[in-house]
Amino acid sequence: xxxxxxxSIIVDGRILDLIERGEVKGELxxxxxxxxEMEGQANRKKETGxxxxxxxxxxxxxxxxxxxxxxxxxxxxxxxxxxAAKRTGQIDFAIRKxxxxxxxxxxxxxxxxxxxxxxxxxxxxxxxxxxxxxxLSFEHYFDPQTMSLHLKEGCKPVLKKGGPARxxxxxxxxxxxxxxxxxxxxxxxxxxxxxxxxxxxxxxxGASVIQMADYRIVIAKPPFSDGFEIxxxxxxxxxxxxxxxxxxxxxxxxxxQAEGIIVCGPPGSGKxxxxxxxxxxxxxxxxxxxxxxxxxDMRVIPEITxxxxxxxxxxxxxxxxxxxxxxxxxYDEMRKAKDFNIxxxxxxxxxxxxxxxxxxxxxxxxxxxxxxxxLGVIPQVVDTVIMIDGGQISQIYExxxxxxxxxxxxxxxxxxxxxxxxxxxxxxxxxEIYKFGEETVVLPLNKGGGRGRGRERKGGGSLERAxxxxxxxxxxxxxxxxxxxxxxxxNDITYLFKQGRxxxxxxxxxxxxxxxxxx
Numbered sequence: 001x002x003x004x005x006x007x008s009i010i011v012d013g014r015i016l017d018l019i020e021r022g023e024v025k026g027e028l029x030x031x032x033x034x035x036x037e038m039e040g041q042a043n044r045k046k047e048t049g050x051x052x053x054x055x056x057x058x059x060x061x062x063x064x065x066x067x068x069x070x071x072x073x074x075x076x077x078x079x080x081x082x083x084a085a086k087r088t089g090q091i092d093f094a095i096r097k098x099x100x101x102x103x104x105x106x107x108x109x110x111x112x113x114x115x116x117x118x119x120x121x122x123x124x125x126x127x128x129x130x131x132x133x134x135x136l137s138f139e140h141y142f143d144p145q146t147m148s149l150h151l152k153e154g155c156k157p158v159l160k161k162g163g164p165a166r167x168x169x170x171x172x173x174x175x176x177x178x179x180x181x182x183x184x185x186x187x188x189x190x191x192x193x194x195x196x197x198x199x200x201x202x203x204x205x206g207a208s209v210i211q212m213a214d215y216r217i218v219i220a221k222p223p224f225s226d227g228f229e230i231x232x233x234x235x236x237x238x239x240x241x242x243x244x245x246x247x248x249x250x251x252x253x254x255x256x257q258a259e260g261i262i263v264c265g266p267p268g269s270g271k272x273x274x275x276x277x278x279x280x281x282x283x284x285x286x287x288x289x290x291x292x293x294x295x296x297d298m299r300v301i302p303e304i305t306x307x308x309x310x311x312x313x314x315x316x317x318x319x320x321x322x323x324x325x326x327x328x329x330x331y332d333e334m335r336k337a338k339d340f341n342i343x344x345x346x347x348x349x350x351x352x353x354x355x356x357x358x359x360x361x362x363x364x365x366x367x368x369x370x371x372x373x374x375l376g377v378i379p380q381v382v383d384t385v386i387m388i389d390g391g392q393i394s395q396i397y398e399x400x401x402x403x404x405x406x407x408x409x410x411x412x413x414x415x416x417x418x419x420x421x422x423x424x425x426x427x428x429x430x431x432e433i434y435k436f437g438e439e440t441v442v443l444p445l446n447k448g449g450g451r452g453r454g455r456e457r458k459g460g461g462s463l464e465r466a467x468x469x470x471x472x473x474x475x476x477x478x479x480x481x482x483x484x485x486x487x488x489x490x491n492d493i494t495y496l497f498k499q500g501r502x503x504x505x506x507x508x509x510x511x512x513x514x515x516x517x518x519x
Contacts, residue, residue: 001026002104006095007034009109011052012193031074033091045206051189148233153178201295216297241281258384259352264365265388287327328352340372347381362387362395396424436497483513
């Protein structure tokens with residue numbers, strides 16, 4: 001019996017299963033185009049190419065056992081044909097042509113290839129993608145408390161255990177060899193190719209990101225990394241909104257007003273877990289909820305559709321979502337300038353949006369919009385910032401937009417648009433954001449208090465000496481109830497809020513609130 005294998009069943013390794021079960025015997029033919037396709041993938045450091053070559057090596061070993069004969073046939077495609085393969089189907093056509101010339105049965109896992117072969121009268125064995133039963137080799141490292149596994153050739157495995165509030169690092173004694181880690185990578189790629197619910201989120205030169213059920217797997221190798229490395233991350237906890245300390249005021253805002261929410265926190269703090277809980281809460285209230293993710297690793301119920309970057313671009317995903325018209329969309333996570341622009345654009349269309357952003361402080365999440373989105377647009381697209389730290393809500397900000405004289409200034413003609421960042425629970429302003437010339441100022445507002453004022457008065461003379469080192473013209477310092485008033489010439493005022501802004505901020509941190517007026 002003669003068989004021709006296409007690239008799909010070589011890469012996912014299912015041809016080996018067919019031979020092992022005795023369903024395929026006799027002559028096995030591989031087209032040169034399949035070898036060229038896998039070689040191109042391997043040259044681009046893609047795991048699919050290496051996985052395909054690993055299967056080819058096993059086929060040669062089976063040939064030595066006498067179970068099959070293996071031959072490479074056909075002409076090698078040109079670089080142009082390889083480049084256009086997905087768009088034109090030229091390589092698939094060459095494989096079908098070989099099967100027809102040999103009178104062989106085509107074995108494929110590609111739906112389009114199967115349909116085209118049927119139209120051309122070629123006998124096919126079509127292998128549908130199916131769920132893989134049984135554990136993969138990396139899974140024996142995981143117990144219920146394991147958050148992530150870190151493997152690198154020539155190094156000891158490291159496990160992170162615990163949760164956002166408490167992380168324990170555990171180093172194992174074994175040394176992972178290059179051969180072992182490559183076998184694990186090939187096993188992961190084969191399982192991904194076979195399984196309909198596993199998928200490549202990213203597959204680029206030297207790096208692949210795979211979403212395998214709850215596991216997010218990152219495979220890195222030279223030249224991207226200095227050695228073969230596999231990192232596997234898994235969420236260990238699934239919360240509901242009731243698991244968080246949500247005040248009555250915040251609950252009311254979530255229910256009635258918040259439509260531009262930013263969830264922020266440091267890596268591993270539980271941002272995505274909170275976002276998933278909020279998504280399911282909105283769904284339970286009858287809203288249509290979607291997500292935009294890359295990779296798609298939010299643990300949400302099946303009724304919430306998870307979208308990724310369409311053709312690698314969230315701009316296209318945005319266009320689809322505007323047609324789908326969800327009530328709320330969750331954007332996990334926003335990293336690049338384009339992500340913030342897409343968030344703003346979608347929010348201005350009226351869609352409720354929740355964005356997930358890395359940040360050590362709540363104000364960091366707002367600052368990441370500066371320079372990417374017009375300053376005046378920020379309070380229109382972001383109304384609530386929720387900081388997650390240690391798996392719990394640690395801080396909440398709300399944003400308001402007004403025209404006023406910024407803190408530290410008194411002259412009426414210095415009034416300008418100001419974004420006030422307020423503590424949500426108390427309503428107290430904590431930051432002001434405004435333009436001063438071409439600079440954007442993010443000004444922390446001091447709370448005052450007896451101890452602070454005492455230090456400020458005591459340090460008056462020192463402030464004058466500090467200002468003498470940076471001021472070019474005459475100035476005068478007065479002690480005020482909540483700090484100091486500095487009377488200065490216009491050129492020096494411009495310097496303090498532009499080129500000398502960092503120095504001025506250091507003075508404020510040391511001496512407290514400093515109001516600047518024109519002399």
